[in-house]
């Protein structure tokens with residue numbers, strides 16, 4: 001019985017279509033008091049924003065997309081970054097390392113997305129062009145970027161890091 005069900009499942013799709021593996025997971029780690037694992041449906045729990053972005057790709061030219069999703073800043077604040085929230089200067093040493101499942105990486109500074117500093121309305125998109133990203137995983141969206149390279153798709157890890165003492 002279970003064998004024939006498995007065979008039927010294989011016939012209509014790939015292993016990635018099985019219930020256990022459909023939801024891509026995003027790991028929030030680093031200097032956080034509440035590290036988390038989030039799926040795209042989890043990201044619907046924050047207020048949703050929309051962005052129409054046009055960016056240039058070095059290889060495929062001008063691209064245009066519509067994204068929806070929560071602000072990266074709101075999601076990360078809820079994970080409890082390890083700075084003193086009332087001391088603005090304390091936030092300036094934090095960086096945000098974003099990784100795609102394919103190994104594409106980019107760094108943002110905390111100040112870049114902080115409403116007291118750069119105020120960039122960076123999203124963790126849950127839809128692209130009205131298509132849900134539940135299986136692919138969320139996409140980083142930077143409406144301020146001219147180039148497309150930081151619009152990382154299939155984001156599977158975000159690390160917040162404020163400790164540079166080991167660099168000295």
Ligand SMILES: Nc1nc2c(c(=O)[nH]1)N[C@H]1C(S)=C(S)[C@@H](COP(=O)(O)O)O[C@H]1N2
Pocket residue numbers: 056057058060063064100101102104147148149150151152153154
């Ligand atoms: N995970 C991942 N995301 C990525 C890339 C990549 O190599 N891996 N390339 C980036 C680059 S260089 C561009 S221009 C855009 C292109 O997005 P589009 O083809 O969906 O318009 O995706 C970005 N996101």
Ligand SMILES: [Mo]
Pocket residue numbers: 056057058059060148149
């Ligand atoms: Mo690109």
